[in-house]
Amino acid sequence: MSRYWLAVGALVLLSGSSRSSTFTVTSAADVGRGSLREALVRAAKNPGPDAILFAPSMAGQLIRPVTPLPTLRDAGTEINGDIDGNGAPDVALDGSLLLPSWAASGLRVTGDDCTIRALAISRFPTDQIDALDGPGTKIVGCYINTGLSGTQASFRASEAGIVIGDSDQVGGPNEGDRNVICVGSAIGIWMMGKGALIAGNWIGVPATGQGTFAATREGTGVWIGSG
Numbered sequence: 590m591s592r593y594w595l596a597v598g599a600l601v602l603l604s605g606s607s608r609s610s611t612f613t614v615t616s617a618a619d620v621g622r623g624s625l626r627e628a629l630v631r632a633a634k635n636p637g638p639d640a641i642l643f644a645p646s647m648a649g650q651l652i653r654p655v656t657p658l659p660t661l662r663d664a665g666t667e668i669n670g671d672i673d674g675n676g677a678p679d680v681a682l683d684g685s686l687l688l689p690s691w692a693a694s695g696l697r698v699t700g701d702d703c704t705i706r707a708l709a710i711s712r713f714p715t716d717q718i719d720a721l722d723g724p725g726t727k728i729v730g731c732y733i734n735t736g737l738s739g740t741q742a743s744f745r746a747s748e749a750g751i752v753i754g755d756s757d758q759v760g761g762p763n764e765g766d767r768n769v770i771c772v773g774s775a776i777g778i779w780m781m782g783k784g785a786l787i788a789g790n791w792i793g794v795p796a797t798g799q800g801t802f803a804a805t806r807e808g809t810g811v812w813i814g815s816g
């Protein structure tokens with residue numbers, strides 16, 4: 590092979606590679622500059638394992654979409670709502686402004702190997718996280734159907750807290766991986782795939798680790814659909 594062809598090969602490799610970027614959410618507004626919606630759109634347009642983080646000013650903030658949020662469809666995207674680094678969510682997604690007719694989930698994942706870390710997600714019309722079509726999704730450190738407190742039940746008559754498919758992971762071996770899930774009236778985790786892992790979560794147990802959620806109706810902690 591000539592030196593010329595080696596150079597062409599190297600150029601092709603360079604142009605085919607992707608650069609990971611960090612998008613920082615600075616606004617709790619549903620749309621516009623610095624919003625989570627904008628960060629999701631920008632991450633989707635930028636191939637590669639991007640990170641979506643939240644500025645310190647976002648601690649304790651509620652993001653309330655009025656239309657469904659964009660799907661995480663770019664492989665390797667990580668959203669991290671732990672601003673102060675203590676492993677607990679500092680930002681909440683609240684779906685209470687979405688009409689039931691949207692049939693929307695809080696976050697929907699279709700890309701491979703995405704991570705949703707330390708977000709509080711509640712009150713969306715259907716599922717809070719739908720990773721059924723996102724193989725290898727990791728969901729860790731999240732509060733589902735509780736809001737930021739991790740102790741107060743906060744849900745609509747939703748389908749499921751979390752829906753997972755092939756090779757997805759909910760929780761894990763480390764304490765920081767633990768999700769706190771209020772089951773509400775439906776299903777905590779709906780598992781419908783092969784090779785998924787559910788470990789170390791508190792399902793029906795508040796973030797204090799004690800007691801149960803008050804005023805919740807009966808539901809199913811983990812429903813294994815298939816796989």
Ligand SMILES: [Ca+2]
Nearest residue numbers: 671673675677
């Ligand atoms: Ca935190």
